[in-house]
Amino acid sequence: MPGIKWKPEYSVGDPGIDAEHRELVDLVNTAAAALLAHQPDDDIQSAFGDLLRAITAHFALEERQMRETRYDQLQPHKDDHERLLDSLRDLMDEPRDGETAAQALTEALEEWFAGHFRVHDSRLHRKLGPH
Numbered sequence: 618m619p620g621i622k623w624k625p626e627y628s629v630g631d632p633g634i635d636a637e638h639r640e641l642v643d644l645v646n647t648a649a650a651a652l653l654a655h656q657p658d659d660d661i662q663s664a665f666g667d668l669l670r671a672i673t674a675h676f677a678l679e680e681r682q683m684r685e686t687r688y689d690q691l692q693p694h695k696d697d698h699e700r701l702l703d704s705l706r707d708l709m710d711e712p713r714d715g716e717t718a719a720q721a722l723t724e725a726l727e728e729w730f731a732g733h734f735r736v737h738d739s740r741l742h743r744k745l746g747p748h
């Protein structure tokens with residue numbers, strides 16, 4: 618069954634950030650489950666809406682922290698956030714057929730999470746120190 622399992626290597630070493638990242642993973646899984654269960658379009662739309670809102674809020678927080686601390690990798694980090702938002706919007710626009718759409722969503726997000734947490738977020742949160 619499609620879904621993202623949290624892996625220890627996703628941890629960025631800050632329990633608060635890891636908790637936020639876990640919430641994002643849970644919201645991806647909720648949206649994937651709604652697709653798989655062929656839930657009504659409104660429910661699917663609302664699961665995607667929750668996911669998009671949570672991701673946008675999380676990115677805004679990190680980007681504010683980067684600006685406030687004049688973080689040296691702000692642009693590449695922000696570009697990678699934009700890349701995810703673009704692909705999430707594309708996934709939302711595509712016609713939805715349960716299993717295929719659920720698979721496409723989890724694969725795209727899992728790949729992005731794995732790379733982004735490891736490359737960008739772990740570096741950022743190391744630099745910021747405990748916060």
Ligand SMILES: [Fe+2]
Nearest residue numbers: 679694737738
């Ligand atoms: Fe990030």
Ligand SMILES: [Fe+2]
Nearest residue numbers: 638675679738
């Ligand atoms: Fe993050």
